[in-house]
Amino acid sequence: MSWLGTSHNVLAWYKPQCLGLCSGHNDHLHRCHHYVVPTLGVYSTVLVTPLPPLCSAHLGSARHSHIKELGYSGVVVMRNPFKALISHRHLDVGGHTGYAPKAHFLGQGCWAEFVRLKVNLWQDFYVDWITLTSPSNIHVTHYENLRQNPVLEMRGILDYLGIRQDPSRLKCLSENLDGLFKRRVRMNSLLGFDPFTKELRRVIYGAIYSVDLALKSKGFGGLPISKYEVYDAKEAEVLRLL
Template sequence: MEAPKRFIFFILAFCSIFGIIFTYNSTVSSLIIFSNSISDKDHEERAIFADISSENYSEKEMTYRKLTIDNSGQKRYWWSKDLLCSQYSVNFGKNIVASWLLSYPRSGNTWTRYLIESASGFFTGSIYHSKNSKRAGYLGEDDPISRNRTIVIKTHTAESLKGSNRATLLIMRNPARSLISYWNYKNNRNSFSRWFLSAPNSSYKTKAFHKFVEKELEIWRSTYIYPLKNAKRLHVIFYEMLRENPVREIRGILRFLQLRPDEDRLLCLLRHLEGVAKGQQRQIQPYTWEEKNAFDRTIEEINVILSSRGFPPTPDYRIYGLI
């Protein structure tokens, strides 16, 4: 009986070893195939990448900054669970001259911060010191601006720019959508999930909502008029374009920040575009004809100034609804 037992043991052992080898080979093959597919996709992306910065330098003319990592500070690994991308960390820097990251609320500022951190490897800061943002992973949120350790600084007010020589990244979104998103946000502000929650549809029929629209559209306007007229070094980011092709737009941002793009990081970013705190796109039409006309007049005014600075006009917001 011993011989048959040894034979059965031998067969089982052989099958186990063969299975391990087969699994290993399959895994390696899958990684190679997957890597090649990413490479092909990246080549397709590169063919259409364009920069809409006000400074249209060619790659040969670019002078990149050499930033130093502050190794005494914390690190963040946005993609720690991804085998191919887990090595990429986000760090604090030393003696960084940060740019402003200005937008009206609910225009993609926090998501843009994620894209910048992921692509550059440096934390972004903020004037707001939000505990929720830091809890979500933005470790530069409450880092004092005077320490010069972050690559951009979030703000929702043009007042931050007055008296400052910092360059400015300006995120602009369809005001009709920004206002709806901000209304939802304000009506759920006590919830950590307020980025994703919606206000009741009935709230859009109230006097409070229409007063909110009148007031906030003027704030939206003033948020952009000042930097468009006064910022000496400016880069405009259209939120709708950022959503349609994030990697193309982040290339333009890196160029404006004078940071050399890391192609491997960008490939990983292409796999993890969502990030955190990217709000939902709500489908609702709450505006009166008078409000729609006010949106049109405001956008027309913005486009005149954009043209005077050499920037393209805002996207046709009618494509995206509401106006």
């Protein structure tokens, strides 16, 4: 399970590389041959299997019910909320492969309200998944680790799902890390400024602290904040205490 702006396109591309299977809009499974995989546009959402769910669920609005419906088990993927919020904004305005205009990241009105609302939902979503489930029933991974060492992280996910690791499929993954269905970096797509005011950073740091604490309380080791592109540990400590 993951929050919006976290991992959908990444996992949707890594899954077929590792499994040789793709899921479509209608939850039909198709065998993916080597010559087909690199040309796929990935709109897949759920891999249909009796195993625990491996998907980017986007279910943050339904506090506890979705956890119960999914059997209190699944792969939980987390991302630095600073980056997830920006990605979420682009998704809302520009779709899966487009960008939001820079004006959508400014002001104390819509943007600030968006950040406050979404980061609280981000915190609730992950704290619920961590505290309402048994540590042995979920597998926690992080977007930053998936991008840094995808083969290692996917090995862990496959082990959790009880799926035999196929060396040839993992080799396929290592050689095809970038899918076609993603936002293309363009010069005018870069914000060129920090959209997070001091007050917004304080709120986000507080959410990070809460999720990190919940992870550590269940023996998961905490968030990989040392790998966060947008994060200042000293500032976080000062602002969190204000």
